[in-house]
Amino acid sequence: xxxxxxxxxxxxxxxxxxxxxxxxxxxxxxxxxxxxxxxxxxxxxxxxxxxxxxxxxxxxxxxxxxxxxxxxxxxxxxxxxxxxxxxxxxxxxxxxxxxxxxxxxxxxxxxxxxx
Amino acid sequence: xxxxxxxxxxxxxxxxxxxxxxxxxxxxxxxxxxxxxxxxxxxxxxxxxxxxxxxxxxxxxxxxxxxxxxxxxxxxxxxxxxxxxxxxxxxxxxxxxxxxxxxxxxxxxx
Numbered sequence: 001x002x003x004x005x006x007x008x009x010x011x012x013x014x015x016x017x018x019x020x021x022x023x024x025x026x027x028x029x030x031x032x033x034x035x036x037x038x039x040x041x042x043x044x045x046x047x048x049x050x051x052x053x054x055x056x057x058x059x060x061x062x063x064x065x066x067x068x069x070x071x072x073x074x075x076x077x078x079x080x081x082x083x084x085x086x087x088x089x090x091x092x093x094x095x096x097x098x099x100x101x102x103x104x105x106x107x108x109x110x111x112x113x114x115x
Numbered sequence: 116x117x118x119x120x121x122x123x124x125x126x127x128x129x130x131x132x133x134x135x136x137x138x139x140x141x142x143x144x145x146x147x148x149x150x151x152x153x154x155x156x157x158x159x160x161x162x163x164x165x166x167x168x169x170x171x172x173x174x175x176x177x178x179x180x181x182x183x184x185x186x187x188x189x190x191x192x193x194x195x196x197x198x199x200x201x202x203x204x205x206x207x208x209x210x211x212x213x214x215x216x217x218x219x220x221x222x223x224x225x
Contacts, residue, residue, distance in 0.1 A: 037214070046117065046216060046217070046219040047160065047203055047205075047219070048216065049213060049214040049215070049216060051213075052214070060212050060213060061213070062213050062214075063213060096159055101150055101162075101165055102150065102152065102160070102162060102205070103162045104162075105159040106159065107159055108159050
């Protein structure tokens with residue numbers, strides 16, 4: 001059974017870069033031709049898809065975040081990562097990583113943007 | 116403002132049938148499959164329905180999905196107290212090349 005686990009700093013200062021990593025177990029991130037996504041949810045609000053990366057490294061991003069987001073993949077560690085630059089308080093949210101059409105999710109990690 | 120539109124709330128009594136709608140456009144629901152997610156309080160979302168009407172293993176057959184044109188629906192029959200949760204629809208948008216979520220519907224079991 002596949003498991004995903006997000007990790008990274010829980011507090012980021014405004015204007016800095018948010019960096020998170022998703023470690024996958026129970027499935028090979030490099031086989032099967034799957035997509036791996038990042039999704040976030042501000043407190044009390046709905047889900048927002050951030051972007052995804054394919055096994056080959058090709059990416060798609062939410063147009064509303066496109067210029068600030070980079071998703072990368074490290075097949076040797078079975079991980080994929082998220083970077084969001086120039087963060088503001090509006091980027092405060094629980095960040096989830098998920099597989100394919102979101103059939104498996106990590107437990108989520110809260111990232112707060114504050115000085 | 117979400118690309119996919121859901122009613123913010125829905126409610127029903129135990130045993131009732133409840134339907135949650137999700138309205139989109141020709142570039143998402145109109146041309147792509149819809150998936151649904153259930154989010155219990157304090158938990159990560161869980162896949163409830165994929166490819167519009169397919170239930171993952173373990174999801175009761177009380178849950179069903181359908182689509183017509185640019186709108187999709189999730190139906191829950193024989194409503195139970197443990198169904199009280201937030202429900203989200205999602206679909207790939209071919210124009211935006213992005214996944215879009217509905218704003219979510221909070222289901223209350225009275």
